[in-house]
Amino acid sequence: MTTQPLRSQTAPSKDAQFTLPDHSPDADRPLxxxxxxxxxxxxxxxxxxxxxxxxxxxxxxxxxxxVPISIAVxxxxxxxxxxxxxxxxxxxxxxxxxxxxxxxxxxxxxxxxSRIRLATSQKxxxxxxxxxxxxCSDEVDVIVTLAACLEGEG
Amino acid sequence: xxxxxxxxxxxxxxxxALIRIRVSISHPMExxxxxxxxxxRLSRNIIKKFSCMLNGDLIFSADLYPAISANxxxxxxxxxxxxxxxxxxxxxxxxxxxxxxxxxxxx
Amino acid sequence: MISLGLxxxxxxxxxxxxxxxxxxxxxxxxxxxxxCVFSCSQAQTxxxxxxxxxxxxxxxxxxxxxxSTRALQLDASQNPAMLSVREGEQLWSARIGSKQAACQDCHxxxxxxxxxxxxxxxAWDGAIKRPVSLSHRINLCRSRYLGMDQSLIxxxxxxxxxxxxxxxxxxxxxxxxDDPNVLPWLENGHRLFEKRIGQIALSCxxxxxxxxxxxxxxxxxxxxxxxxxPVYRLQWQSLGALSRRIxxxxxxxxxxxxxxxxxxxxxxxxxxxxxxxxxxxxxxGVRP
Numbered sequence: 001m002t003t004q005p006l007r008s009q010t011a012p013s014k015d016a017q018f019t020l021p022d023h024s025p026d027a028d029r030p031l032x033x034x035x036x037x038x039x040x041x042x043x044x045x046x047x048x049x050x051x052x053x054x055x056x057x058x059x060x061x062x063x064x065x066x067v068p069i070s071i072a073v074x075x076x077x078x079x080x081x082x083x084x085x086x087x088x089x090x091x092x093x094x095x096x097x098x099x100x101x102x103x104x105x106x107x108x109x110x111x112x113x114s115r116i117r118l119a120t121s122q123k124x125x126x127x128x129x130x131x132x133x134x135x136c137s138d139e140v141d142v143i144v145t146l147a148a149c150l151e152g153e154g
Numbered sequence: 155x156x157x158x159x160x161x162x163x164x165x166x167x168x169x170x171a172l173i174r175i176r177v178s179i180s181h182p183m184e185x186x187x188x189x190x191x192x193x194x195r196l197s198r199n200i201i202k203k204f205s206c207m208l209n210g211d212l213i214f215s216a217d218l219y220p221a222i223s224a225n226x227x228x229x230x231x232x233x234x235x236x237x238x239x240x241x242x243x244x245x246x247x248x249x250x251x252x253x254x255x256x257x258x259x260x261x
Numbered sequence: 262m263i264s265l266g267l268x269x270x271x272x273x274x275x276x277x278x279x280x281x282x283x284x285x286x287x288x289x290x291x292x293x294x295x296x297c298v299f300s301c302s303q304a305q306t307x308x309x310x311x312x313x314x315x316x317x318x319x320x321x322x323x324x325x326x327x328x329s330t331r332a333l334q335l336d337a338s339q340n341p342a343m344l345s346v347r348e349g350e351q352l353w354s355a356r357i358g359s360k361q362a363a364c365q366d367c368h369x370x371x372x373x374x375x376x377x378x379x380x381x382x383x384a385w386d387g388a389i390k391r392p393v394s395l396s397h398r399i400n401l402c403r404s405r406y407l408g409m410d411q412s413l414i415x416x417x418x419x420x421x422x423x424x425x426x427x428x429x430x431x432x433x434x435x436x437x438x439d440d441p442n443v444l445p446w447l448e449n450g451h452r453l454f455e456k457r458i459g460q461i462a463l464s465c466x467x468x469x470x471x472x473x474x475x476x477x478x479x480x481x482x483x484x485x486x487x488x489x490x491p492v493y494r495l496q497w498q499s500l501g502a503l504s505r506r507i508x509x510x511x512x513x514x515x516x517x518x519x520x521x522x523x524x525x526x527x528x529x530x531x532x533x534x535x536x537x538x539x540x541x542x543x544x545x546g547v548r549p
């Protein structure tokens with residue numbers, strides 16, 4: 001039994017017709033001082049409309065080191081606007097920023113997912129900014145348990 | 155371990171379909187908060203940015219923070235309008251840069 | 262449990278009648294009698310060789326974990342262990358060492374030659390005359406035939422190859438230990454499984470046999486069947502062999518850690534394999 005081969009895989013093209021963007025690793029990402037501050041800064045002046053997105057996460061988490069999350073847009077008759085960006089913030093991690101996802105104009109994504117670390121039981125919020133200058137959020141309360149046995153570096 | 159990636163696209167893609175693209179890459183995502191057994195702080199080593207381009211145009215990007223688990227996984231969607239070359243770029247601390255290219259055929 | 266045979270009770274009554282007039286002698290006799298009785302009850306706790314449990318009483322650790330973790334294991338494009346499997350697949354054909362040889366030179370396609378391999382290990386190695394884990398076997402092979410540096414014990418390359426080979430065992434049943442050569446290690450493994458060790462003085466059986474299904478803190482205690490190794494443990498955020506998991510347990514109960522590839526280690530791995538005989542291997546899995 002071989003591994004599932006990558007679909008549509010090919011050798012890298014030798015002549016790229018564009019230059020890759022250059023994101024220098026520096027301090028261009030100032031961190032928010034509090035959970036509320038992080039939410040406020042991402043929202044900006046946008047009008048908050050309740051509903052419209054869902055933050056999916058298990059209520060009781062097996063292990064806080066690797067927690068699958070997904071954020072989905074709930075289709076509504078009024079919401080035809082595309083998502084511009086989604087941010088997830090944590091209430092009690094050492095840093096409040098978790099991830100920020102940006103969908104470029106003209107492209108659409110109604111569901112995004114990743115795996116995150118949660119230091120302890122806390123609130124987690126996903127905020128979506130839409131192209132029509134509105135935003136919405138979904139907040140969840142999660143319980144994170146520690147492993148029963150504390151292992152060394154074995 | 156040498157850098158490994160998992161890139162998943164649907165086997166056949168119809169024009170106009172909203173497809174799911176899923177990517178993983180091997181990376182420790184060291185938070186910068188942990189200490190070694192000698193008590194020294196382990197310096198931060200994370201992937202900071204993921205970008206996905208189609209024929210050179212940016213279609214999706216993500217800013218990652220230490221709260222993202224090791225071997226970071228991302229799933230996003232794309233409305234397939236035309237065939238082309240998808241480029242996946244991961245960048246991070248210590249000049250980390252990794253590129254994968256995949257041809258996407260849209261029928 | 263004290264068993265009083267008919268003969269024993271008669272003896273007791275007779276001795277009370279005979280020494281009624283001398284209470285000191287009676288007390289002495291009772292002391293001797295009770296000592297014999299307790300010795301017999303101790304003898305009843307010595308275990309014979311393990312017999313197979315009823316199939317339906319055994320559950321893989323998969324059954325004890327949350328739905329999202331199970332989903333992670335089942336989806337090959339999400340299972341983080343697959344990153345190591347891909348590396349193992351590349352290493353299988355990579356030319357290394359002074360002879361610039363590769364695993365596939367002798368073993369050909371792993372999906373044919375290595376079918377079910379992980380479900381047959383630990384197994385006897387005739388050259389060093391002891392059982393070895395799959396990880397040890399990979400290392401021995403690479404150092405003997407590919408000229409690899411033996412100092413890379415349980416290194417990332419060995420682990421990646423082990424993950425790739427474990428994938429070839431997916432859905433195969435773990436086989437029973439029937440090689441008489443390994444019997445002393447199997448018996449040792451059984452003894453170690455039952456032995457209380459460490460500062461916290463717990464045995465493997467205390468948790469994984471007698472309390473499987475109940476909780477230690479907030480974690481559900483699994484039955485400790487090696488059905489998905491090497492495993493991507495969420496707690497580690499990396500892949501690890503069964504030996505890493507065993508060392509983690511020893512560390513948790515504050516016991517001295519067994520050395521990699523040592524006799525205690527391979528004895529335990531052998532016993533765990535026998536205990537899980539007949540259960541399906543899941544390929545490299547995910548655990549909390």
